[in-house]
Amino acid sequence: GAVVSQHPSRVICKSGTSVKIECRSLDFQATTMFWYRQFPKQSLMLMATSNEGSKATYEQGVEKDKFLINHASLTLSTLTVTSAHPEDSSFYICSAPGANYGYTFGSGTRLTVV
């Protein structure tokens, strides 16, 4: 079945640094990738939708300059958290639509900013 590989699974970084999260579709082409953020014991909040070869669409309230999304190829989408602060600590998950109304999720990235 369709697999989305997400890396890293966990990352700890210092305040002010940037962190890049990658999501790769391993056996299918993902023209669209959804990026979600999940706070502890809460639901998933859609941050943005990336489309291969075009600019990402950000949800209201999400800072596009802080959360840079790139979708340079049909198999790779990246989320870069720039100038990270402790309040950016969260669980980030990517998802790509597949065939037959199936959506494949990455395994998530736990970001801790210290």
Place this chain on the structure above:
Amino acid sequence: GNSVTQMEGPVTLSEEAFLTINCTYTATGYPSLFWYVQYPGEGLQLLLKATKADDKGSNKGFEATYRKETTSFHLEKGSVQVSDSAVYFCALTLNRDDKIIFGKGTRLHILP
């Protein structure tokens, strides 16, 4: 707007008990409905889905029926196991390849 409402947890049951997690939705069109499961520290996995009214999705003993008249998609399982302990999300999407709208999730604890 489009939204999903599901019962708040946590839900605690004994092994082999009957499970129901309620889910209702509001949608401007004709959505497809999903249940996703999230095990601790992991991403989401599709549990089951239904794409039109009266469809029943089923997987691993779980079932949910798309009820258009009550705008509901309740999750049921006849006999839960400890390994079913997880967070369950009800969700919808209006169009294929469109974004998924999630409910807040229901944490399920199954006691041996």
